[in-house]
Amino acid sequence: MTLLEIRNLSKHFASGGRNVAALTDIFLTLEPGETLGLAGASGSGKSTLARILMRLLPADRGSIRFRGEDWLALSGAGLRRRRAGMQMVFQDVLGAFNPRATVASVLDDPLRIHGVVPKAERRGEVAALLDRVGLPTSYADRSIREISGGQRQRIAIARAIATRPSLIVLDEAVSALDVSIRGKILELLVELQRERGIAYLFVSHDLAVLRAVSHRIAVMDAGQLVEAGTARQMIENPQSPTARALIAAVPRLMTGPPQGHKHEF
Ligand SMILES: Nc1ncnc2c1ncn2[C@@H]1O[C@H](COP(=O)(O)OP(=O)(O)OP(=O)(O)O)[C@@H](O)[C@H]1O
Numbered sequence: 599m600t601l602l603e604i605r606n607l608s609k610h611f612a613s614g615g616r617n618v619a620a621l622t623d624i625f626l627t628l629e630p631g632e633t634l635g636l637a638g639a640s641g642s643g644k645s646t647l648a649r650i651l652m653r654l655l656p657a658d659r660g661s662i663r664f665r666g667e668d669w670l671a672l673s674g675a676g677l678r679r680r681r682a683g684m685q686m687v688f689q690d691v692l693g694a695f696n697p698r699a700t701v702a703s704v705l706d707d708p709l710r711i712h713g714v715v716p717k718a719e720r721r722g723e724v725a726a727l728l729d730r731v732g733l734p735t736s737y738a739d740r741s742i743r744e745i746s747g748g749q750r751q752r753i754a755i756a757r758a759i760a761t762r763p764s765l766i767v768l769d770e771a772v773s774a775l776d777v778s779i780r781g782k783i784l785e786l787l788v789e790l791q792r793e794r795g796i797a798y799l800f801v802s803h804d805l806a807v808l809r810a811v812s813h814r815i816a817v818m819d820a821g822q823l824v825e826a827g828t829a830r831q832m833i834e835n836p837q838s839p840t841a842r843a844l845i846a847a848v849p850r851l852m853t854g855p856p857q858g859h860k861h862e863f
């Protein structure tokens with residue numbers, strides 16, 4: 599069964615006399631275990647789409663089916679329960695969590711809220727999550743602001759997988775990281791996907807990042823979906839001027855030999 603099906607999704611913002619069509623009639627689907635890269639210049643509507651998916655923002659019209667259910671019709675306890683299935687990783691982890699919170703509490707919250715494991719097993723589960731994302735279990739007692747940006751991003755990933763989701767939305771999740779750390783985080787994400795069959799909606803303006811992780815790539819421009827195809831098709835044979843411009847912005851994509859395999863960091 600298709601995991602996620604977005605149809606006719608539209609959203610506008612009216613502010614200060616300006617009317618912005620942030621999303622216009624977006625259609626997208628995502629299969630279980632698949633990574634869909636979402637590319638597009640700044641302001642093209644990527645984060646708006648991510649926020650509507652996460653139910654942080656209402657849509658004007660359109661529908662979203664997630665795991666066969668009408669996702670936008672859910673509310674209250676029904677929505678809370680199903681939120682475990684769709685998690686998000688932001689670029690700015692410090693802004694998303696209380697910086698004074700300990701790593702342990704950031705990871706324990708979703709376990710408690712969603713009742714992922716019995717109370718007596720939560721400490722052990724926190725340790726297992728830390729271990730899975732490559733951090734020492736002693737980090738549990740540190741505060742979020744006492745760890746590096748790359749480590750914080752690992753915590754955000756650990757928190758996202760804590761509820762055993764079938765979809766994780768990543769909005770510029772590696773954009774602020776140094777290139778070397780970025781590669782390691784991308785490797786971790788790909789490993790987790792293979793291991794757990796998680797699907798990713800991977801938002802990034804960086805096509806080099808998207809090529810490394812995406813099975814398919816969709817390109818947005820001014821709120822419209824202008825192109826979608828396999829990652830390879832899109833990068834080797836772009837059809838839209840928008841995609842061509844994004845590719846031209848990453849010179850190392852065009853040099854180098856054709857890629858024989860998908861994941862290369
Ligand atoms: N809360 C808001 N109020 C008014 N306009 C908004 C709001 N949020 C987004 N917009 C506008 O909607 C459009 C799409 O914004 P969005 O943040 O989705 O773009 P983006 O593709 O994520 O860009 P970036 O790559 O810079 O993150 C932009 O024109 C933006 O200014």
Ligand SMILES: [Mg+2]
Pocket residue numbers: 644645646769
């Ligand atoms: Mg954005």
